Amino acid sequence: MTWEPVIGLEIHAQLATESKIFCGCAVRSGGLPNTLVCPVCLGLPGALPVLNGRAVDFAILAALALGCCVQPVSVFARKHYFYPDLPKGYQISQYDRPLALDGALEWREGDVVTRVGIIRVHLEEDAGKSMHDGFADSDQRSYVDFNRSGIPLIEIVTHPDLKSAAAAAAFFERLRAILVELGVNGGNLEEGHLRCDANVSLRRDGETALGTPVEVKNLNSFRHLGRALDHEVSRQAELLEHGGRVERETRLWDTAAGRTVPMRSKELAHDYRYFPEPDLLPLSIAPERVEAIRSRLPELPEARRRRLIATYGLSEYDAGLLSASAASARFFEATAAASGHPKASANWITGEVTHKLKERGAGIDGVGVTPEALGGLIVVVESGAMSGSLAKEVLEKMWGTGLGADDVMRAEGLAQVDDQEALSAIVRQVLAGSPKPVAQFKAGRTLVFGFFVGQVMKATRGTANPELVNALVRRELDRL
Numbered sequence: 364m365t366w367e368p369v370i371g372l373e374i375h376a377q378l379a380t381e382s383k384i385f386c387g388c389a390v391r392s393g394g395l396p397n398t399l400v401c402p403v404c405l406g407l408p409g410a411l412p413v414l415n416g417r418a419v420d421f422a423i424l425a426a427l428a429l430g431c432c433v434q435p436v437s438v439f440a441r442k443h444y445f446y447p448d449l450p451k452g453y454q455i456s457q458y459d460r461p462l463a464l465d466g467a468l469e470w471r472e473g474d475v476v477t478r479v480g481i482i483r484v485h486l487e488e489d490a491g492k493s494m495h496d497g498f499a500d501s502d503q504r505s506y507v508d509f510n511r512s513g514i515p516l517i518e519i520v521t522h523p524d525l526k527s528a529a530a531a532a533a534f535f536e537r538l539r540a541i542l543v544e545l546g547v548n549g550g551n552l553e554e555g556h557l558r559c560d561a562n563v564s565l566r567r568d569g570e571t572a573l574g575t576p577v578e579v580k581n582l583n584s585f586r587h588l589g590r591a592l593d594h595e596v597s598r599q600a601e602l603l604e605h606g607g608r609v610e611r612e613t614r615l616w617d618t619a620a621g622r623t624v625p626m627r628s629k630e631l632a633h634d635y636r637y638f639p640e641p642d643l644l645p646l647s648i649a650p651e652r653v654e655a656i657r658s659r660l661p662e663l664p665e666a667r668r669r670r671l672i673a674t675y676g677l678s679e680y681d682a683g684l685l686s687a688s689a690a691s692a693r694f695f696e697a698t699a700a701a702s703g704h705p706k707a708s709a710n711w712i713t714g715e716v717t718h719k720l721k722e723r724g725a726g727i728d729g730v731g732v733t734p735e736a737l738g739g740l741i742v743v744v745e746s747g748a749m750s751g752s753l754a755k756e757v758l759e760k761m762w763g764t765g766l767g768a769d770d771v772m773r774a775e776g777l778a779q780v781d782d783q784e785a786l787s788a789i790v791r792q793v794l795a796g797s798p799k800p801v802a803q804f805k806a807g808r809t810l811v812f813g814f815f816v817g818q819v820m821k822a823t824r825g826t827a828n829p830e831l832v833n834a835l836v837r838r839e840l841d842r843l
Contacts, residue, residue, distance in 0.1 A: 366565040366603065368596045369573055370531050371523035373560040374538060375516050376548045377489070378421045384488050384515035385412030385455065392554050396508035404488075404513030406451030411642050418486065418515035421547040422462055423648065423656045425517055426484040428541055428663060431466030433653050437485070439640040448491035448507050456518075458637040461485035462646070470537055470665050473679065479534050480522035489514040511555075523562065523573065528592035532585045535559055540664045544689060552583045559588055563595045565603060574599075575609040579623055582616055591616040595623050667692055675705035684713050690727045694734055701738025704745050711741060715755055719762065731762035740768040753826055781828045783835070786819070789827075790835045793818045794843070804840060812836065 380390055386403035402410035423433055438460040441453040466481035491509040498506060519538065525531045539557055542548035549556045559582045564574035579595055582588040594616075599609050614623040662670070668686035671677050677685070685695045695712055699705040716730060716737070723729065740758060743749045749757070749772075760771045793815055794801055800811045815836045820827055 365568045366596075366600045367568050367570075368526055368528075368592075369523045369564050369566060370525035370527075370592060371562045371576075372519075372521045372525070372531060372534065373562070374519045374521075374535065375489075375558045375560075376425070376519065376542055377556045378418050378515040378517060379547055379549055380415055380417050380421065380515055382415060383513035384415045384418050384486070385513055388513065390514050391510075394510055396506075396510060399510040400512065404450075405509060412455065412640075414643060414646070415515060419462075419646065419648075420656055421515075421545075422484065422486050422517045423653060424545050424659065425519075425542060425547050426463035426466065427653070427657050428545055428660060429463075429466040429468060429481050429484065429519070431463035431481055431484050433463045433648055434460065435648055435650070436460065437462045437646045437648070439486075439643045439646070440637045441640050442487075443636040444634075446490070446493075447505070448493045448509070448512070450491065450509060450512060454488060454490060455640055455643070456487035457485035460645075462517075462648075468534060468538060468541075470533075471669075477530060477533070479524045482520045482522055484517055484519050487516050487518055488512070489516050523564075528589045528596065531561060531592055532589040535588055536585050537664065540687060544661060544663060555583065558583050561588065561592055561595075563592060563599070564609070565596065565599045575611050577609060577611070577623075578613045580613055580615055580626065587616055587618065590621065591623060594621065598623065661689065664688075671695075675699060675709070677705065677709055681709045681713055684717075685709060688727065694727055694730065697734030698738045698741070701735045702741035702745070703738075704741055707741050707745055708738065711737060715758060719758075732758065733765075736761055736765075736767050743768050747828070747830070750820070750826075750828070752820065781831060783831065786823075786827055786831060787835050787839070789819055789822050790815075790832070790839050793822065794836075794839055801840075801843065805843070812840070815840070 377390075378384075382388060383390060383404055386401050388399050388401050388404055391399060403412055426433055437457055439455055440458040442456045442458070443453040445452060461483045463484040464482070466484070467478055468481065469476065469478040471477075489511050491507055491512040494506045494508060495501060498504070521534070525534060535557075539548070539550055539552075542557070543550040561579045561582060562576045563579060564576040566572060566574045577595060577599065579591050582591055595614070602609055610628075612628050613626045615626045616622075617624050664686050667689070668679075668682045671682040671686055671692065672679065675682075685691050691712075695708060698712065699708040702708050716732075720726065720730060737758075740749075740754055740761065744751060744754045749768075754768075757768050757771045757775075760766065760775065761768065766774075797815065797818070800814055804811050804815075816832055819832045819836065
């Protein structure tokens with residue numbers, strides 16, 4: 364029997380504010396446990412929350428980027444559950460009247476367009492952090508750090524529009540890129556800036572009714588999300604194939620074991636006993652405020668990718684790499700303007716430049732050559748005055764020095780050699796020193812031709828004109 368996965372995501376994104384959502388405590392990673400706290404975020408009696416206006420603006424910006432309709436009035440609610448890292452015994456969130464509704468994230472891969480509907484975007488506070496490992500008495504006690512308690516979050520809830528683990532991971536990755544582009548989220552998954560819960564069910568091919576959903580919690584990487592969903596789909600399919608029943612529950616992803624494990628039975632909305640937060644007024648958003656924030660929307664990654672394809676004739680693959688961030692796109696466009704060769708500029712940036720950045724563990728902001736200098740190097744290569752291998756050597760010497768290609772070539776004596784007489788002498792010398800490969804060539808093994816060309820290029824430190832070398836080697840072999 365063939366089963367169709369049906370997947371919806373709930374993504375919690377930490378907003379990049381300097382202070383928490385309902386108090387003035389600093390939002391900072393790495394602080395000593397329980398030092399970035401106050402009576403408000405610890406839920407002490409008599410402490411009253413005050414809403415962080417910057418968190419609201421960030422949430423509106425994210426909602427608009429996802430095509431959502433920002434509601435003129437939204438209401439905070441208390442979501443009750445008992446857990447040691449929740450000091451108040453409830454979490455301030457939004458329930459029946461959220462900040463924003465009805466959006467979508469859409470992207471194209473080749474001729475395939477994927478559209479994932481966004482049900483809602485709402486504001487809430489984070490809980491603290493329970494620590495069960497790493498202490499001398501961890502076998503007897505757990506510890507709680509409340510530094511995260513009260514950090515502002517938005518929760519982004521999708522429709523169950525995703526049909527595979529790969530599509531879910533792609534959505535999560537694209538959503539992260541958008542939130543980072545907006546400046547509303549730091550994008551560091553390891554530090555918990557983004558956390559993803561997935562709701563997974565199966566139904567028979569051709570059916571429309573949804574199966575019993577299982578929630579898989581706290582997936583904090585694209586890879587873990589993909590692996591967890593692949594496992595959960597397989598687990599449910601095996602259960603159903605053998606006449607079993609999928610239980611409505613919450614499961615955790617066990618990274619070491621490579622499987623999901625039961626956590627608890629799945630709560631429903633009534634289990635949380637939601638009711639309006641009495642200490643916070645309804646949040647009223649004026650239309651003028653929404654439009655002012657809309658005017659700050661930057662060009663988003665998918666729109667930028669489409670523009671690079673249309674403007675520069677790039678492949679979807681190259682455009683996808685170069686549009687991943689505004690900084691990457693700016694560097695490419697400045698290089699293309701300086702060189703006049705967009706495709707060659709894309710090849711150099713996605714190839715040699717990216718390789719050097721990875722070697723140094725840097726991002727595009729750490730590139731060691733200006734777009735103008737790289738463009739100048741590309742002009743020399745495209746004119747035929749420099750081989751590709753020599754250009755890589757020149758780029759290495761340009762990196763971090765501020766020198767242009769012409770400066771390096773003059774200083775290092777790396778100008779391309781086009782002297783036919785001098786190159787002919789080197790070709791004859793290479794062939795004379797390679798009797799066995801010459802005999803192989805004469806016997807019909809023509810692939811050794813590349814060996815001779817390589818030896819000549821090596822002898823000239825890559826400065827020889829490669830087209831001329833090819834012609835001279837062929838002429839000399841024909842003579843022999």
